[in-house]
Amino acid sequence: xxxxxxxxxxxxxxxxxxxxxxxxxxxxxxxxxxxxxxxxxxxxxxxxxxxxxxxxxxxxxxxxxxxxxxxxxxxxxxxxxxxxxxxxxxxxxxxxxxxxxxxxxxxxxxxxxxxxxxxxxxxxxxxxxxxxxxxxxxxxxxxxxxxxxxxxxxxxxxxxxxxxxxxxxxxxxxxxxxxxxxxxxxxxxxxxxxxxxxxxxxxxxxxxxxxxxxxxxxxxxxxxxxxxxxxxxxxxxxxxxxxxxxxxxxxxxxxxxxxxxxxxxxxxxxxxxxxxxxxxxxxxxxxxxxxxxxxxxxxxxxx
Ligand SMILES: [Fe+2]
Numbered sequence: 001x002x003x004x005x006x007x008x009x010x011x012x013x014x015x016x017x018x019x020x021x022x023x024x025x026x027x028x029x030x031x032x033x034x035x036x037x038x039x040x041x042x043x044x045x046x047x048x049x050x051x052x053x054x055x056x057x058x059x060x061x062x063x064x065x066x067x068x069x070x071x072x073x074x075x076x077x078x079x080x081x082x083x084x085x086x087x088x089x090x091x092x093x094x095x096x097x098x099x100x101x102x103x104x105x106x107x108x109x110x111x112x113x114x115x116x117x118x119x120x121x122x123x124x125x126x127x128x129x130x131x132x133x134x135x136x137x138x139x140x141x142x143x144x145x146x147x148x149x150x151x152x153x154x155x156x157x158x159x160x161x162x163x164x165x166x167x168x169x170x171x172x173x174x175x176x177x178x179x180x181x182x183x184x185x186x187x188x189x190x191x192x193x194x195x196x197x198x199x200x201x202x203x204x205x206x207x208x209x210x211x212x213x214x215x216x217x218x219x220x221x222x223x224x225x226x227x228x229x230x231x232x233x234x235x236x237x238x239x240x241x242x243x244x245x246x247x248x249x250x251x252x253x254x255x256x257x258x259x260x261x262x263x264x265x266x267x268x269x270x271x272x273x274x275x276x277x278x279x280x281x282x283x284x285x286x287x288x289x290x291x292x293x294x295x296x297x298x299x300x301x302x303x
Contacts, residue, residue: 006295007254008069008262009287011280012223012238013061016272020280021064027284030069030103032264033061035096036076036089044088051092058099065100071221071262072102073190078113079143079158080130083121094150103262104220105147105154106190109140109178110161129163132170132177141185148186157220159190162198162236175213188220188259193246194236194266198227201234207245211253219257222250224287225266238268241279242286250290255297263287 008029011017021028038061040052076089097105110127130136144156158181160174172180178189191214199205224247226240242250242265254260265283267275 005261005298007260007291009284009291010069010071010262010264011284012073012264012266013064014267014269014272015057016269018060018064019272020277020284023277024281024284026067027281027288028068030071030262031061031064032071032073033065033096033100033102034073034075035093036074038096039092041076041089044086050088062100069103070100071264072097072100072105074105074107075112077107077143077147078111078121079107079140079147080109080136081111081113081121082139083113083115085143085146086121090147090150093147094152097151097154102151102154104157104188105151106157106159106221107147108161109158109181110163127161127163129161129165129167130177131167132172132174134171137177137180137184140181141187144181144185144187155188155220156186157188157190159192159223160195161192162195162202164202164233166203173213175210178218179213179215182215182218189214189218190221190223191219191257192223192225193249194223194225194227194242196249197243197246198234198236207249211249216257217259220259221262221264222254222257222260223264223266224250224283237271238266239271239274241275241283247286247290251293254290255294257294258298260294263291 010030010032011028013031013033038054038058042050109130112124113121114124116122148156181187196207200207224242225238226242227235227237228239
């Protein structure tokens, strides 16, 4: 992307998003696809019958991708886990990239798989926190390179997560980990400002300190979303519109990220009615305003 370009705006794809795309048309530049939601995985023991693809959902998705950019956003590879990459899942991700042509591919800097009794890759059921140390940095760097190779050299981004508690006595801070990861593996950052917001509320993280510690050049995409309070805890439930502090951070920081290329609103389909078509359309318009502001700041800086 050029210094004077304007970031794209898009939506995380879910089964309700076609309603939004039909209504908003070209105002949504891209859809972000979770390939893991396009198949059922019956586990390695199922052998050749392991994966069953959701053919009708994939056909509908293809229709909506035809005149839009597509970004891949995975949840299944659990890159920071100590076990080797699941090569069969990797093959599925690579096949989805060949089919849909992802601009880039992101995964989470959280562990979704952990050994449990006799199962080497049991689902943790939630994103577990990552120890920010040299050993994990090496594990993730190697897997990022492997993932990029499997996707024909595609750019890989890693996303900051929400956690219930931090792993104590880290070798480095989370922003430092992302900076080092970028330097050692080429991974960009998918900066989820709502995840950061949840960690600020639940763990007392300082958003300003966190954002100031990031190398601005590594941020390629921003996620926006909303959540709920649940028994004193703030959840990243993708259930509401983006809270105002998150918008304030986005407007303050997005123009400082020279390689920011995309701004995505995430919501879960079960909250489509709560958000309403008009509410989602407003989020898209607000993202377009933010993207225009970033583009304007770049043009001014280039003049
Ligand atoms: Fe996210």
